[in-house]
Amino acid sequence: MSAVIPAPGELVAPTRFTQDTLDWVPWVEPLPIEEVTEHHYEALVQRSRVKNPYFRLLARDPDILRERTKADLDIFLNTDxxxxxxxxxxxxxxxxxxxxxxxxxxxxxxxxxxxxxxxxxxxxxxxxxxxxxxxxxxxxxxxxxxxxxxxxxxxxxxxxxxxxxxxxxxxxxxxxxxxxxxxxxxxxxxxxxxxxxxxxxx
Known part of the structure; x- marks a missing residue:
């Protein structure tokens, strides 16, 4: 299933900085879910990230994504x-x-x-x-x-x-x-x- 990218004028842009949950829409087609392999899942580290179009877009280069994700998680979650x-x-x-x-x-x-x-x-x-x-x-x-x-x-x-x-x-x-x-x-x-x-x- 490919991402549905809104046509110009369909996306409602936020008008201010907010703590509310926002959507994010890519300008480049993310990797379709049906094309995600175990190699991609390993790169995502957390399998639930496959639902996020941002991470599926980055998953087009899984080796780089894996290193990016490990750095991200270590910086923010390693609180020893x-x-x-x-x-x-x-x-x-x-x-x-x-x-x-x-x-x-x-x-x-x-x-x-x-x-x-x-x-x-x-x-x-x-x-x-x-x-x-x-x-x-x-x-x-x-x-x-x-x-x-x-x-x-x-x-x-x-x-x-x-x-x-x-x-x-x-x-x-x-x-x-x-x-x-x-x-x-x-x-x-x-x-x-x-x-x-x-x-x-x-």
Whole structure:
């Protein structure tokens, strides 16, 4: 079964950054489900991802997808040490807000809320942008994520000092850098191959 890509004018684009669930529609045909092989499933890592057109599109190059997915899951789900999951998601949210990736921002802001319970603070970042001030720790993570996203080479001593002053240890700093950097790349990929839409029932 191939993806049904709406004709021009049929997709209802979101008008704001939101924590609500959005659809995502590819501009390039994803791999049809009936053509997915065990090699593709291994690349997806989580078999349920086959339902997502984004991952089926990336599955056209399964070896690259496998490495991308393993990196993604390790950065965000390997919480034996380093940043709590909520603050990794916060870094991804900040990067997505800067890049204007409404879909990624919706996913990762919702995870930030789910993991932190701080829905109003998260919504302020979406509504006001990354200049919104929340508290010292979140502000430092946001500022570091913004610097990495806008001009990676400009990230440096000032951002590291802010993270240190906010109480982050070396592993936490590394996690903040990895989460923001991964989504700085992931946003650009997603923005170049499709667009978000508001689900019909929304």
């Amino acid at each position: 040490a380093g940043l709590p999951r909520a603050e990794r998601e916060l870094a991804a949210t900040a990067a997505s807000r800067v890049n204007g990736c409404v879909y990624c921002a919706s996913v990762h802001s919702a995870f930030t809320t789910q993991q932190s319970g701080r829905r109003e603070d998260v919504q302020r970042i979406l509504d006001e942008g990354v200049s919104a001030r929340i508290d010292q720790r979140w502000d430092a993570i946001i500022d570091a994520s913004v610097a990495l996203t806008q001009t990676p080479s400009a990230f440096g001593a000032a951002e590291l000092a802010g993270l240190d002053a906010a109480g982050l240890d070396d592993l936490e700093v590394l996690d903040a850098i990895l989460a923001a950097s991964f989504f700085n790349w992931a946003n650009r990929l997603m923005l170049s191959i499709g667009e978000p839409g508001v689900p019909p029932s929304a």
